[in-house]
Amino acid sequence: MRVRKLxxxxxxxxxxxxxxxxxxxxxxxRRTWVDGEKIPATGGCIVVLNHISHADPLVSAHFVYDHGxxxxxxxxxxxxxxxxxxxxxxxxxxxxxxxxxxxxAGAYAAAVAAIExxxxxxxxxxxxxxxxxxxxxxxxxSGAARLALATGVPVVPVxxxxxxxxxxxxxxxxxxLPPKQIVMKAGDPVPLDDLRxxxxxxxxxxxxxxxIMAAIVALVEDIRGESAPAERFDPRTAGVTAIGxxxxxxxxxxxx
Numbered sequence: 001m002r003v004r005k006l007x008x009x010x011x012x013x014x015x016x017x018x019x020x021x022x023x024x025x026x027x028x029x030r031r032t033w034v035d036g037e038k039i040p041a042t043g044g045c046i047v048v049l050n051h052i053s054h055a056d057p058l059v060s061a062h063f064v065y066d067h068g069x070x071x072x073x074x075x076x077x078x079x080x081x082x083x084x085x086x087x088x089x090x091x092x093x094x095x096x097x098x099x100x101x102x103x104x105a106g107a108y109a110a111a112v113a114a115i116e117x118x119x120x121x122x123x124x125x126x127x128x129x130x131x132x133x134x135x136x137x138x139x140x141x142s143g144a145a146r147l148a149l150a151t152g153v154p155v156v157p158v159x160x161x162x163x164x165x166x167x168x169x170x171x172x173x174x175x176x177l178p179p180k181q182i183v184m185k186a187g188d189p190v191p192l193d194d195l196r197x198x199x200x201x202x203x204x205x206x207x208x209x210x211x212i213m214a215a216i217v218a219l220v221e222d223i224r225g226e227s228a229p230a231e232r233f234d235p236r237t238a239g240v241t242a243i244g245x246x247x248x249x250x251x252x253x254x255x256x
Contacts, residue, residue, distance in 0.1 A: 004037060004068035013093075014070055017061075025062050028176045029166065034185035036067035044115040044153040047071070048144050048190075050137040050216050051124040053163035055174070060122060060160065063184045069120040074107055074143070093119065108146065115151045123147065125212055129169050131235050131246055137217050138233035145208035149200050154189040155212060159219025170245045183223050190215045 010018065039047060049060055057073055064071040074097045075089060089096075095114065097107035115121050125140035132138050148155045162182040167174045190212050198204050217228050240246040 004041060004066070006065065006068050006070070007042070008070055010070065011093075013089075018065070021058060022062060022065070025058060028174075028179050029059065029162075030179050030181045031062070032181065032183040033063055033066060034183070036063060036184070036186050038186040038188060039064065039067050039069055039120065039156050040154055041068055042118065044118050044151060045069075045120050046115065046144060046148055046151075046153060046155045047120060047122045047158055047186075048125050048155060048212055048216060049122070049158045049160055050220055051126050051129050052135050052160070053129070053167045053169060055163045055167040056124070056160070057122075059163050059166070059182050060158070060184070063158070063160075064120060064122060071122045072111075072114050072119045073122050074111060095121075108143070111147055112150055115147065115153055121147070125209065125216070130233065131238065131240050132229075132233035134229075135164060135169075136228045136233065137213060137220060138235065140209045140213040142205045142209050144212055145205050146200070148190070148192055148212070149196055149205065149208055152196055155192060156189055157187040157212065157215035157219055158184055159187070159216055159221075159223050160184045161220065161223045185219050185223055187215055187219050 039045065047060075047064060049056065057075075061071045061073075070093070072093045072095060075094045093114070095107055095110045111121050111123075123144040125144040126138050127141040127143070130136065130138045144155070160183065162180055165175065165180040166182070190208075192208055192211065195204050195208050195211075213232065217232075221228055235241070235246075
């Protein structure tokens with residue numbers, strides 16, 4: 001496992017997080033980092049991953065941080081409403097997003113600005129935890145593709161597996177012992193140059209999204225040593241909620 005030295009100044013929020021979160025993860029996980037050096041050492045970039053656990057932002061931040069970048073996430077806006085947590089997230093450069101509302105456009109503009117300022121923005125193209133029964137990546141949403149087409153920066157796919165054992169989907173009780181094996185593998189940047197030369201129409205965005213998801217799926221297949229379903233799970237056709245816990249009564253609101 002090769003790591004890259006962090007060159008950019010961390011700031012107090014990342015310094016605080018690294019002093020607490022990283023030692024905790026080192027004690028409760030065993031990590032296999034593969035090809036993380038494919039994340040550009042400098043300059044704006046987008047890292048896209050499959051989403052299998054609410055622990056994903058922690059373990060993926062560990063992966064990105066170990067390869068010399070400070071991750072910037074599009075995070076659900078509810079996290080920012082707490083005075084202290086919100087202050088910390090803003091100080092760490094995280095980007096609030098109001099999902100399924102017109103306000104999401106503001107998060108898109110903020111993400112574009114961060115990328116153009118040379119930041120590494122991490123996106124889960126599925127938009128929420130996968131609903132696939134076997135935790136395969138499901139049909140992607142357009143956000144990552146639109147960012148990629150608008151900015152022209154490298155889009156680095158990462159497949160991951162293992163975080164669901166640390167914190168099962170929609171569970172609030174982590175399983176910390178014995179330490180869980182986490183595998184993350186980065187791939188080559190998704191080829192999008194031909195699409196960037198075209199007008200950004202819904203069809204072009206869909207093509208870009210499909211390429212991004214195909215790259216992630218291929219990495220997950222390699223990690224798991226299995227083949228993904230021929231057709232990706234689509235919550236809309238399966239009749240499950242777009243966000244929140246699909247196993248919870250619709251009368252109870254859950255925006256996670």
